[in-house]
Amino acid sequence: MTLRCDVMLETRLDTERIRAARRVIDPVFLGTPLYRCEALEPALGCTVSVKLETANPVRSFKARGTEVVAGLLADNGARAAVCASAGNLGQALAWSGRGRGLDVTVVASRFATVAKLDRIRALDARLELVDGDHELARERAAAIARYEGSRLVEDSLDIETCEGAATIGLELVDAGPSYDAVLIALGGGALATGVGHVLKALAPEVEVICVQPLGAPAMTHSWREQRVVTTESADTIADGVAGRRPIPAVLADLLQVADDAVLVQEASIIAGMRMLLDHAGLVVEPSAALGIAAILEDRDRFAGRHVVTIVCGSNVDVDAYHRWVGATPGPRS
The missing domain is CATH 3.40.50.1100 (Rossmann fold)
Known part of the structure; x- marks a missing residue:
């Protein structure tokens, strides 16, 4: 199911507050790298740019x-x-x-x-x-x-967490969107609603696609059914997005700004992690590979397009990473 928003509808977020947030956030967390990663493109069949939210002292957005x-x-x-x-x-x-x-x-x-x-x-x-x-x-x-x-x-419920994350959207817009879709990891919803709000307000032609693991599908099911859907459990290596009970107010925002929400398999997440290591030199946690996983599972959808994937975190257990990807990451500062 795809939902297009031709008119910006009401969310809890405010674009001017988001601009103000950028002035109070420590600059060490702002202006993260955004670059085209050509090495990824032959295997994915599309133009891929990476927004690297791991390049800061806490390694996440x-x-x-x-x-x-x-x-x-x-x-x-x-x-x-x-x-x-x-x-x-x-x-x-x-x-x-x-x-x-x-x-x-x-x-x-x-x-x-x-x-x-x-x-x-x-x-x-x-x-x-x-x-x-x-x-x-x-x-x-x-x-x-x-x-x-x-x-x-409370992450995602507190509007400040969403509007802080939304500053990523301002940076994407400021870069001058030559891209036509942004892939966003979907968990509690702060990142998706924040970036989605800015894109729908300032670059509505860009498709906002949320990605969640098949083993933790509560928010995606909720978005598709337009009501809160809870699950009894979550079973995914992507612990950062493994919620079971969506917050109603966050879902309401997501319904206004997301064009689509898709589910991906664990094998695709692991393959995405491996591709980011092999072709981009990036050690990422499973949640950060969801965008690559979505492309791997639906190459036809993205063929010939320019896609941005937000690499949202790189806090990963070395032993677990070795089991999943088959390689041990080098020393981290």
């Missing part, structure tokens, strides 16, 4: 949003914040909170990627682990916020 959140909290005199995270949001909030004197608590699944958990600790956040998945972590984070009076930071 999430800090764009947490910079906005933490800045507002500090300006309002807040002292503490708590979030649930599969790893990347927790690192980003820890980084942004540390720079503004906030006490940050991150709740994560005990089964989360070890490298991500270690990095959260290294950034001076308090880390609490739960014996369950991300949804249980969300419940525990909410309980901590109520008990301790901390600010609960």
Whole structure:
């Protein structure tokens, strides 16, 4: 199913606030590389440009949003914040909170990627682990916020996380879109709704395609049925997008800005990771390979087109990466 938006409809996001967000985000997270990767193109059958959101101290796009959140909290005199995270949001909030004197608590699944958990600790956040998945972590984070009076930071629900991510869209537009489609990893929805909002407002001719693993399809099913659809479980190596309970307000935004939402198989995700290593020299986590996976599964759709894929994160466990891709990444700073 493809949904085209000829007129920009209402979302919770605001383009002027997104422009303002760019002024408060640490420049280290802005202006990430955008370049054509010709080495990928023979195998994919289309022109491919990469938006590299791993080129920053926390190796994911999430800090764009947490910079906005933490800045507002500090300006309002807040002292503490708590979030649930599969790893990347927790690192980003820890980084942004540390720079503004906030006490940050991150709740994560005990089964989360070890490298991500270690990095959260290294950034001076308090880390609490739960014996369950991300949804249980969300419940525990909410309980901590109520008990301790901390600010609960909820990825995708908090508009600042979406509008911070939306600054990526401004950079894509500023580059002068010669591309005709953008492939966006779909999890909670902050990245997709943020970038999608900007593209539909400023470059409506660009197709916004969201990509999610077949093993964690809740938001895609919700977008297709135009109502919240939950799942009992999630089974995917792409832990960063493995939600089971879409947030209604986020789904409402996504329905206005996404042209399509597609599901891809685990084998295609792994193949995408391997291609990004072999042809682009990029070590990425599974979520970051979703765009390449979508092209691999539907080459005819993208044949002859110019596609941008947002490489959204590179926090990956070395041992797991070796099992999936068959190669060990080199030393990382």
